[in-house]
Amino acid sequence: MAPILEIKGLVKKFGDRVVLNGIDLQVEQGKVIAILGPSGCGKSTFLRCINGLEEVQDGQIIFEGEDLTKTSKWREVRQKIGMVFQSYDLFPNMTVMENILLSPVKVQKRKREEVELQAKELLERVGLADRANAYPRELSGGQKQRIAIVRALCTNPKIMLFDEVTASLDPEMVREVLEVIAQLAKQGMTMLIVTHEMNFAELVADEVIFMDKGKIHERAPAKEFFANPQTERAKQFINILNF
Ligand code: ADP
Ligand code: MG
Numbered sequence: 235m236a237p238i239l240e241i242k243g244l245v246k247k248f249g250d251r252v253v254l255n256g257i258d259l260q261v262e263q264g265k266v267i268a269i270l271g272p273s274g275c276g277k278s279t280f281l282r283c284i285n286g287l288e289e290v291q292d293g294q295i296i297f298e299g300e301d302l303t304k305t306s307k308w309r310e311v312r313q314k315i316g317m318v319f320q321s322y323d324l325f326p327n328m329t330v331m332e333n334i335l336l337s338p339v340k341v342q343k344r345k346r347e348e349v350e351l352q353a354k355e356l357l358e359r360v361g362l363a364d365r366a367n368a369y370p371r372e373l374s375g376g377q378k379q380r381i382a383i384v385r386a387l388c389t390n391p392k393i394m395l396f397d398e399v400t401a402s403l404d405p406e407m408v409r410e411v412l413e414v415i416a417q418l419a420k421q422g423m424t425m426l427i428v429t430h431e432m433n434f435a436e437l438v439a440d441e442v443i444f445m446d447k448g449k450i451h452e453r454a455p456a457k458e459f460f461a462n463p464q465t466e467r468a469k470q471f472i473n474i475l476n477f
Contacts, residue, residue, distance in 0.1 A: 235262065235263065236299070237260040237261055237262050237263075238261055238262065238263045238297070238298060238392060238393060238424055239259075239260070239261040239284070239295075239296070239297050239393060239424075240259070240260050240261070240294070240295075240296040240297075241257055241258060241259040241260075241284070241293065241294070241295055241296075242258055242293055242294040242296070243256050243257075243258060243292060243293035243294065244256065244257040244258075244280075244283060244290060244292070244293035244294075244295065245290065245291045245292035245293050246276070246279055246280075246283055246288060246290050246291060246448075247291050252448060253276045253279050253448050254276050254279060254280055254283065254290075254448045255447070255448035255449050256293070256449065257280060257293070257448075257449070257450055258450070259443065259450065259453075261393070261424060261426065262424075263424055264422045264423075264424055265424055265425075265440050265441065266419045266423075266424070266425045266427065266438055266439045266440050266441075267425070267426050267427070267439060267440065267441050267442070267443060268427050268428075268429055268435035268438075268439035268441070268442045268443070268456065269281075269426060269427065269428045269429075269442075269443050269445060270428075270429070270430075270432075270435065270442055270443070270444050270445070270471065271444055271445035271446050271471070272446060272471060275445045275446050275447055275448065276445060276447075276448045277397070277428045277445055278397050278398075278428065280445070281317065281395045281397050281426060281428060283295065284297075284302075284315065284395060284426070285312060285315050285317045285395060286302060286308040286311065286312055286315075290303055297311065297314070297315070297393075298314070298392070309341065313337070313341060313342055313389045313390075313391070314389075314390075314391050314392045314393070315391055315392070315393055315394075315395065316386030316387060316389060316391035316393070316394045316395065317386065317394070317395040317396075317397070318379070318382045318383055318386055318394070318395070318396050318397070318399050319382075319397050319398075319399070320397055320398040320399060320401045320402055321402065322370070322375070322378035322379050322381070322382045323382065324370040324378060324381060324382060324385070325370070326369065326370050326371060327369075328369075328370075329366070329367050329368060329369055330357075330362070330365050330366050330367065330368050330369075330370070330373075330381050331350070331353060331366040331367060333370070333381065333385055334349075334353045334356075334357075334381070334384055334385045334388050335349055335350065335353065335388075336385075337385070337388070337389050338352075338388050338389055341389075342389060349388060352388055353366070353384065353388050354366065356384040356387055356388060357381075357384055359384075359414075359417070360380040360381075360383065360384055360414050361380070361410070362377060362380055362381065362384070365377065365381070374407060375402065375403045375404065375407055376403055376404075376406075376407025376408075376410045376411055379399055379400070379403065379407075379411045380410065380411060380414055382399075383399075383411075383414055383415070383418075387418075392424065393423075393424040393425065393426070394418065394423055394424070394425045394426075395425070395426050395427075396415065396425065396426070396427045396428065396429070397428045398428050398429060398430065399411060399415075399429075400412060400429070400431060401430065408431070412431060412434050412438075415427065415434075415438065416434075416437070416438050419438045427439065430475070432460070432472070432475055435456060435460075436456050436457065436460050437456075438456075439456040440455065440456065441453060441454065441455055441456060441459075442454055442455075442456050442459040442460075444459070444463070444465070444467070444468045444471065446467050446471075451465050451467055451468060452464055452465050452468050460472065
């Protein structure tokens with residue numbers, strides 16, 4: 235089967251500075267890939283390129299057979315690629331439900347009633363059915379992040395990108411968010427997950443890719459990667475985290 239997402243020779247520069255230096259990656263449908271690597275190695279930029287938030291200088295991003303670096307339909311494509319960031323970017327002046335409905339109703343032009351039903355189901359799944367009419371300021375960080383995930387899911391994406399979604403949460407809230415992502419993995423959602431939660435990555439990811447200085451240095455099944463990293467850099471990285 236053709237991969238749902240294929241990255242070929244991706245190059246991203248900020249000015250003269252090369253931040254992604256020839257990234258190749260194939261992602262098969264239903265696979266969960268954890269992206270690890272030191273701060274500044276290009277993980278966020280990589281996800282942002284896939285979601286069309288950054289212009290790229292070379293290479294291809296082939297999603298469902300179409301090269302996104304050449305598409306003029308980013309608005310539509312972005313609906314199929316859900317992304318959740320470290321900072322919960324909910325609109326503060328809208329309720330939870332209004333935040334969730336915005337894109338499906340305004341951009342996808344779907345029927346409000348239909349989307350509302352789906353939103354309620356999703357809220358139920360993440361344990362927040364009773365918060366539909368709350369405003370973001372009335373929610374904890376963990377709740378906001380679960381809402382951000384629901385909002386992304388409500389556009390029916392084919393793939394989800396997570397960028398350190400638990401990094402700014404208090405420890406007791408990390409778990410409730412990771413559980414939602416683990417549940418998605420079980421349901422077969424294709425996901426790229428940038429995370430520093432190593433136990434989580436080992437448990438949930440099918441594969442790990444290790445990035446450093448704008449390149450993928452290692453790609454391996456998650457268990458194998460943690461048990462026996464092949465490159466010196468990956469070994470150092472894991473050792474520092476286990477300190
Ligand atoms: P990571 O997510 O792995 O920590 P980033 O993708 O955020 O790394 O950043 C990779 C490199 O690109 C860093 O050196 C960062 O300073 C640089 N960078 C990121 N965004 C920009 C930008 N908008 N302009 C200039 N440099 C940037
Ligand atoms: Mg980052």
